[in-house]
Amino acid sequence: MSVLVQKYGGSSVADIEKIGLVADKVVAAKRRGHDVVVVVSAMGKATDQLLALAKQVSDDPPRRELDMLLSTGERVTMALVSIAIAARGCEAISFTGSQSGILTNDRHFDARIIEVRPHRIEDELARGKVVIVAGYQGMSYKREITTLGRGGSDTTAVALAAALGAERCEIYSDVDGVYSADPRAVPDPLHLGVLGLGVLAEMAEAGAKVLNAQAVEWARLAKITLVARKTADPEDSHGNVARQTISRESTDSLGVRAVVGLDNVVFASASDGARFVRACASVDLPLLDLSLGGSGGATAAIPLLNVPDFESKRRAVEAELGGVVRFDGHKALVSVVGDGLTTSTRAIPVFLDALASAKASCASMSAGPLRIGAVIDAVSLVAAQRTLHDAFVPR
DSSP states (O other), rough: EEEEEEEGGGGGGGGHOOOOOOHHHHHHHHHHTTTEEEEEESSTTTHHHHHHHHHHSSSSSOHHHHHHHHHHHHHHHHHHHHHHHHHHTEEEEEHHHHHEEEEEOOOSSSSSEEOOOOOOHHHHHHOOEEEEEEEEEEETTTTEHHHHHOTTHHHHHHHHHHHTSSSSSEESSSSSOOOOTTTTTTTSSSOOOEEHHHHHHHHHHHHHHSSSSHHHHHHHHOOOEEEEEEESSSSSOOOOEESSSOOOSSSSSTTTEEEEEEEEEEEEEESSSHHHHHHHHHHTTEEEEEEEEETSSSHHHHEEEEEEEEHHHHHHHHHGGGGGGEEEEEEEEEEEEESSSGGGGSSSHHHHHHHHHTTTTTEEEEEEEEEEEOOOOOEGGGHHHHHHHHHHHHO
């Protein structure tokens, strides 16, 4: 039988009624003849609530202890989903990330998967069981519990799909796929039916919340077909498909497929770029759109989504560099993503005009074949997304 990996996000398992709906969908897939592996996130806002509890105890909780705490959210979900499936007459068993053979590096809170050994999963599938896996977590080579960063359940699902030779990986959430913009920021964006994984990877890296960037990279390397679907939709709904070999071009001559925004960003500038980069690397501080100037200076965007201890990291970098570095908070990154963006001389002027129309002050800008991005004030993010969408995405 073919292996099918399904991932259900937090909104899909937010309460017992929704868990029941997920169990119905899983049992239906099993009865259609698939070997089914289900990856689950924590219920609703459980991860945020656990993180808030940690912040009440300490302003700077150790990352190792955050992993111990936050990994419990998915464990609750996996057990409840397994119980619900069993109640519907289908054998099921739940595994943590470590029990599933997901091995990571030794970074806490934003670990990277280095190997998957799904032997226990394969054994249980051979016995006819549905396997439920706690997403977002694994075990380091030091036998420590680790988590994979926000949205890491996507990575769990795609990595397992690759290791198991799955037919496809279905990502279920409260939206029916990937759109040309965040519907909460841009009214009536376009539904993108088929996307190349290169474009999708850029969208995820720049802030699109439907799929995790590390998961898309796994899919690209393993040539896994990703299908993004809405949990409440009927089974014949197709959702979005992302494949290695398919990349449908935009009908717009500028090649833009989507507009993406990333909030909670810090803009960093340093007069000694080489020292700045080394200092950030020494404390695992992520940098986006790094630019090294001819005078030796550097600028970069620092996304804070997976940096719960930014203040301590900032202090460490400042202590290393002294007065040659500056951090500006309350920033955002806005981008247009597509194919061959820099092949047209029009794209960058249109981008700048749209930012000006939104009254979005640009701190820095970067441009490449798949993405043009700018660091702007966070208060201008929604307006910038709307003007860029109007300028670039055909209706």
